[in-house]
Amino acid sequence: MNAVSSSSALRRLAAPGLVLLMTVAIVLWAWPESLPLWRSVAIVSAWAGSGLLAASLLLMVREPHLAQLLGGLENMYRWHHRSGILAYVLLLCHPLALTLDSWLESPQLAWQMLAPWAHSWPVWLGWAALLLLMFGLSVTFVLRLPYRLWRHLHFSLGLGVLLGLAHVYALLGGVTLLLVLLVAAALALGWRLIASDLGVAAHPYRVTQVSHPSGASIEIRLAPCAGSLAVSPGQFVLAAFNDGPHFHGCGEYHPFSVSAIHADHSLSLNIKAFGPCTQKLQQLETDVLVRLQGPFGIFLDSLPAAPQLWVAGGIGITPFIAELRAHPRSQPTTLLYLFRNAAEAAFLDELTALSTADPKFELLAQAGERGLPDFAAMLEKIGQLQARVVYICGPAPMVNALLPHLQQAGISDTAIHFEKFDFR
Amino acid sequence: MRTLFILSTIIFWLAAGGVWLADYLRATPPEQTAPAAIAAPREYSLADVATHNHQHDCWMAIEGQVYDLTGYVPAHPAAPEIILAWCGKEASQAWQTKTRGRPHSPYAQNLLPQYRTGKLRQTP
Missing domain, CATH: 1.20.120 (Four Helix Bundle (Hemerythrin (Met), subunit A))
Structure with missing residues (x-):
């Protein structure tokens, strides 16, 4: 280590x-x-x-x-x-x-x-x-x-x-x-x-852009109304959305991973519909006020000077796209991106373009509608697997299913990093 | 964590139910306790009580009775100095008010007779 x-x-x-x-x-x-x-x-x-x-x-x-x-x-x-x-x-x-x-x-x-x-x-x-x-x-x-x-x-x-x-x-x-x-x-x-x-310690931001990187999520850009948060890739913020002219925010704080950190101190968040509140957010419009707390998380804080394997499941791609957008790869990095179908895979075109432009970055995208993929077969495609430090972000069943395969491949527990993002 | 919560909660209520059942089944008829209640008490003066005035020999006079509370002092919930201040003294008021205007609980009322050692001699 x-x-x-x-x-x-x-x-x-x-x-x-x-x-x-x-x-x-x-x-x-x-x-x-x-x-x-x-x-x-x-x-x-x-x-x-x-x-x-x-x-x-x-x-x-x-x-x-x-x-x-x-x-x-x-x-x-x-x-x-x-x-x-x-x-x-x-x-x-x-x-x-x-x-x-x-x-x-x-x-x-x-x-x-x-x-x-x-x-x-x-x-x-x-x-x-x-x-x-x-x-x-x-x-x-x-x-x-x-x-x-x-x-x-x-x-x-x-x-x-x-x-x-x-x-x-x-x-x-x-x-x-x-x-x-x-x-x-x-x-x-x-x-x-x-x-x-009650959000007394929150920072006010304003929605300046809403886009649809996939059919199942939105990406929003937020500009600070006063002081900005010092966020790094891999971190998340807690956000509560106010009402807009045609939008009714639920007003309670939910965690969202940051998908981009811009030079003008604005942030992008990737939001997938999981519950009633995030479902409403799919209809979000510009100029809505947002209160942000954070940033939190140390997921990608300590990226080592060693080859890496990143594994993203669905919305779990968000911290990795933030890191890729922030810095070119200094170490050989393979991203294993798992999703249900191409229509639901956020940032797939951008990731493909990045892998073409950056020789140190390799993308392995895998669609699968039913159940968990064949991890053993996937890991066989990855060179120098034992030497890699692994970062996983995705739903808990995917993380739990993948861990034994990584251990069998000879990767030590200290070289495996993951966060499950369960806030109950 | 979930299993630990469920198991510990079930064990707690089973244990509480067991204690209630033991009390219910072993309840002693009042007439069997009567002989102990009428045992002839020894009489002590306040001067006698005053000689038992420290942590390892602590008597108190409470409501006309004399109690040897040496064995109970370490188990008293409040800080030791609160109860030790009354060793060797007439402590009826402290017993009735806990020095804060609150009576002792029915549990404490039931516990006290176990420590009775005699009766307070009334002085003319």
């Missing part, structure tokens, strides 16, 4: 490092002494869960500099999910461990420890927090709800965290560490709600 990709790998470790550091520090601070076993387990699980929840909230903050430090927004969200679910499991252990401690006295006392009606409001706060976490996670994991409804219900988790910390405050009083956690949680939630979801 070269120095640039080492730095990228280190940044990816920053998010789990933050989670581990916060949790271990809090557990060491709260470590119980001279207590019965199960009461100690209850205390440790409660504080470890609180630390993980606070870390989970910090990893939900959408701030470009923070995301860059912590290995990209997708890496942050991955650890936001992991720390959240681990916190939930530990917090379930908390009342059960207290109950076991009482069980050693008598089963009756154990039930009184567990039954909410045997307690007063400080304990009810804890129960309310746990039930809200249970509800919020059920919505996340069990039901497959429309994005907008899911996003609103997901906020019950944030409320659950605040109620949980209030439960500890009501029982223990103003412990310094708890106050620090409360402030950190409130700031993280406040930043997310005010700066990100």
Whole structure:
């Protein structure tokens, strides 16, 4: 692995490092002494869960500099999910461990420890927090709800965290560490709600051009109305579209990869219809105002001085076309572009022209209406495969199916880079 | 993650249901608990209680009864200094208000009798 990709790998470790550091520090601070076993387990699980929840909230903050430090927004969200679910499991252990401690006295006392009606409001706060976490996670994991409804219900988790910390405050009083956690949680939630979801930190842009690079997507050009975002190829922005004379924007933020960065600081985005909001966007017109947040993503940040294989599935071509438009290839690069049919393949003519003009760039385009292609046969066509660093962008089933073939071909995991762009 | 969530939630509710069932099945008839309740208590003065005034020997007088809370002190949810301040003292008001105007929970009310060691001698 070269120095640039080492730095990228280190940044990816920053998010789990933050989670581990916060949790271990809090557990060491709260470590119980001279207590019965199960009461100690209850205390440790409660504080470890609180630390993980606070870390989970910090990893939900959408701030470009923070995301860059912590290995990209997708890496942050991955650890936001992991720390959240681990916190939930530990917090379930908390009342059960207290109950076991009482069980050693008598089963009756154990039930009184567990039954909410045997307690007063400080304990009810804890129960309310746990039930809200249970509800919020059920919505996340069990039901497959429309994005907008899911996003609103997901906020019950944030409320659950605040109620949980209030439960500890009501029982223990103003412990310094708890106050620090409360402030950190409130700031993280406040930043997310005010700066990100309400868009206070967003940059205003205006749609100056709408084109149709394929029958299934549009490419739009956006000019900054004030300060511009410093975007690099491979990154994405979160965009919320206002209304136009004949266009009704859905007003909520969705992620879109940048397809071109222009010298006049304007940006192009490639937008495919996936859900109700992106379907509406296919009728977008010029002069509509757009609010942009970002840029996010480190997908093509560390392109190495080595031969590369790029694999794009459908709309996953977008970060690669941005890179190709920005720089000529300095290393031999093969792009394997997979799509359903030529009519849906965005930028195919432009990519063909680029491959003709640039001797270091090779295009292998493959249409396939049904299921996944024969990856083994495709990879056989690529020379020096083992020496290549691989970048994949496409739907999760394609990425999951391709990975074993690359590993069988002798490419190490550290030489394979991909992002799945799942923001739930 | 999804599997971990579903499994842990199911185990939690099964465990909670198990504790309720154990309580339901083992519920002791009131007459069987009566002998313990009428055991003759020893009497202590406030001066006796005052000699047990530290972390490793902590008695309190609460509502006419004397409790040896040495074993409970480490398990008290709030910071140790809050409960330790009442060792060796008449602590009825602290018990009734938690010094913040809030009574202790029914669970705590049920827990307290386990630590009863005698009765407070009324002084003329």
